[in-house]
Amino acid sequence: MGIERLISIAATLAVLAVSTDQLPRILHTVRVAELHLIRDSQSSKWGHVMLLPQTK
Numbered sequence: 001m002g003i004e005r006l007i008s009i010a011a012t013l014a015v016l017a018v019s020t021d022q023l024p025r026i027l028h029t030v031r032v033a034e035l036h037l038i039r040d041s042q043s044s045k046w047g048h049v050m051l052l053p054q055t056k
Contacts, residue, residue: 028052031052032051032052032054035051035052036051039051
């Protein structure tokens with residue numbers, strides 16, 4: 001898969017997220033996932049990551 005195709009797919013998904021008013025929810029989910037990745041990959045000598053409370 002070429003980078004042009006990946007960019008096209010990402011742009012389409014972004015337009016769909018904005019048109020359905022789901023962009024803030026998607027951005028929040030991505031940020032929480034990034035924090036979890038950081039926490040899982042950190043060394044034991046690092047400080048602790050403060051995670052956002054999850055509401056369901």
